[in-house]
Amino acid sequence: MAEKLQTRCLIAGGGPAGVMAGYLLARAGVPVIVLEKHADFFRDFRGDTIHPSTLELMYELGLLEKFLKQPHQEVRELRGVINDHAVPIADFTRLPTRCKFIAFMPQWDFLNFISTHAKEFPTFQLLMQHEVVDLKFDQQRVIGVRTKTPGGELEIRADLIIGADGRHSIVQARAGLERQEFGVPIDVLWMRISKKQDDPQQSLGFFQHGKLLVLLDRGDYWQCGFVIPKRGFAEIKTRGLGQFQNDIVKFAGFLRDRVAEFDDWSKIRLLTVQINRLRDWCRDGLLCIGDSAHAMSPAGGVGINLAIQDAVATANLLAGKLRTGPVSVDDLRKVQARREWPTRLIQGMQVFIHRRVVTGRTSDRKESLPFVFRLLKWFPVLRQIPARFIGIGPRPEHYCSRGR
Numbered sequence: 001m002a003e004k005l006q007t008r009c010l011i012a013g014g015g016p017a018g019v020m021a022g023y024l025l026a027r028a029g030v031p032v033i034v035l036e037k038h039a040d041f042f043r044d045f046r047g048d049t050i051h052p053s054t055l056e057l058m059y060e061l062g063l064l065e066k067f068l069k070q071p072h073q074e075v076r077e078l079r080g081v082i083n084d085h086a087v088p089i090a091d092f093t094r095l096p097t098r099c100k101f102i103a104f105m106p107q108w109d110f111l112n113f114i115s116t117h118a119k120e121f122p123t124f125q126l127l128m129q130h131e132v133v134d135l136k137f138d139q140q141r142v143i144g145v146r147t148k149t150p151g152g153e154l155e156i157r158a159d160l161i162i163g164a165d166g167r168h169s170i171v172q173a174r175a176g177l178e179r180q181e182f183g184v185p186i187d188v189l190w191m192r193i194s195k196k197q198d199d200p201q202q203s204l205g206f207f208q209h210g211k212l213l214v215l216l217d218r219g220d221y222w223q224c225g226f227v228i229p230k231r232g233f234a235e236i237k238t239r240g241l242g243q244f245q246n247d248i249v250k251f252a253g254f255l256r257d258r259v260a261e262f263d264d265w266s267k268i269r270l271l272t273v274q275i276n277r278l279r280d281w282c283r284d285g286l287l288c289i290g291d292s293a294h295a296m297s298p299a300g301g302v303g304i305n306l307a308i309q310d311a312v313a314t315a316n317l318l319a320g321k322l323r324t325g326p327v328s329v330d331d332l333r334k335v336q337a338r339r340e341w342p343t344r345l346i347q348g349m350q351v352f353i354h355r356r357v358v359t360g361r362t363s364d365r366k367e368s369l370p371f372v373f374r375l376l377k378w379f380p381v382l383r384q385i386p387a388r389f390i391g392i393g394p395r396p397e398h399y400c401s402r403g404r
């Protein structure tokens with residue numbers, strides 16, 4: 001017989017959406033358990049960006065000062081190298097936020113920081129190595145989850161289950177929620193390469209006629225994301241490691257002396273990119289947020305921000321009622337109603353970027369610098385538009401101390 005636990009709110013998934021929702025609900029006095037299937041947060045395929053709107057939230061929560069003591073880099077301007085032209089893309093220095101920069105911080109440090117502070121609240125529990133494998137139903141209502149743990153199976157019942165288990169969400173699948181897929185022409189190869197003292201000082205994006213190499217500065221190494229055409233990895237492998245190393249050097253010449261570190265395909269991981277969205281984010285007893293409700297592409301680097309904004313809206317809209325008992329489907333629908341249009345807008349932009357700018361395939365276009373980037377180069381004021389979109393996003397959420 002599986003062991004059983006009971007709580008008010010159960011969150012499946014300890015990513016940005018799940019950990020932040022857990023923190024905020026616990027802070028509002030709601031008994032909450034967050035389940036994470038891994039033993040720790042140390043996985044290198046997480047984005048590293050903490051946006052000005054998230055930093056603003058940290059300020060509202062009284063955590064900003066401590067947060068900025070964590071090792072991080074402050075990027076006030078995003079620059080790209082586009083067909084060999086260095087182009088300023090986004091200028092964060094005029095944003096109406098306290099922090100006018102993106103903080104680059106390994107996501108495991110961010111998640112450890114939030115969860116450590118969440119543990120100060122008596123109603124918060126984080127259970128690592130607890131993988132949700134199924135949902136429990138009472139007729140049409142979701143009433144709990146079945147989890148796999150190192151100690152055996154555990155059943156946890158809750159008044160509300162929140163699916164924050166990412167792009168391959170089991171919660172969403174078991175709840176039978178209908179998903180709309182938007183085609184994405186790219187996948188990403190993810191690998192690390194050593195960093196040297198003379199290297200450029202901050203994270204970088206190199207665009208070349210539809211292709212892109214991103215280098216994230218992780219202290220003593222670069223985390224590389226190389227955009228390839230969807231299902232193109234087999235062909236790249238057939239061409240061989242030598243050709244692959246040459247491809248990387250074509251983007252970032254300064255890596256020439258060390259691309260030989262890519263000497264085995266096991267060092268290069270394929271991350272599949274999806275953009276999709278649930279038609280209904282909830283049903284009786286269950287709500288999906290973050291990538292579980294809407295998988296995001298890395299384009300624009302805004303998925304983490306959006307996931308956190310979902311978490312804030314969830315706590316603002318539901319904490320007041322959850323403190324004293326269950327919430328209705330109508331309450332859950334309010335979260336979708338609030339967060340759906342920002343999601344649609346951002347996903348629409350991502351689809352546009354994939355069709356027009358980053359397609360993964362080498363383009364035959366003759367011009368060396370696309371018009372939109374020329375505009376950004378000529379008119380500095382225009383750089384505030386991408387800065388606002390990336391740094392704050394549509395409909396930023398603010399911490400509401402009492403819940404609603």
Ligand SMILES: Cc1cc2nc3c(=O)[nH]c(=O)nc-3n(C[C@H](O)[C@H](O)[C@H](O)COP(=O)(O)OP(=O)(O)OC[C@H]3O[C@@H](n4cnc5c(N)ncnc54)[C@H](O)[C@@H]3O)c2cc1C
Nearest residue numbers: 013015016017037047132166290291298301302303304307
């Ligand atoms: C290649 C790539 C690069 C990206 N780079 C960036 C970037 O730089 N900046 C940015 O803003 N966005 C980026 N994104 C998008 C971003 O990663 C997501 O939008 C964001 O992580 C969503 O957060 P989340 O909390 O909803 O889900 P996730 O971050 O996916 O977290 C889900 C968590 O749930 C856990 N989990 C999964 N299944 C279960 C289960 N059954 N039981 C228990 N736990 C479970 C997982 O281990 C994970 O910890 C990138 C996406 C891709 C594909």
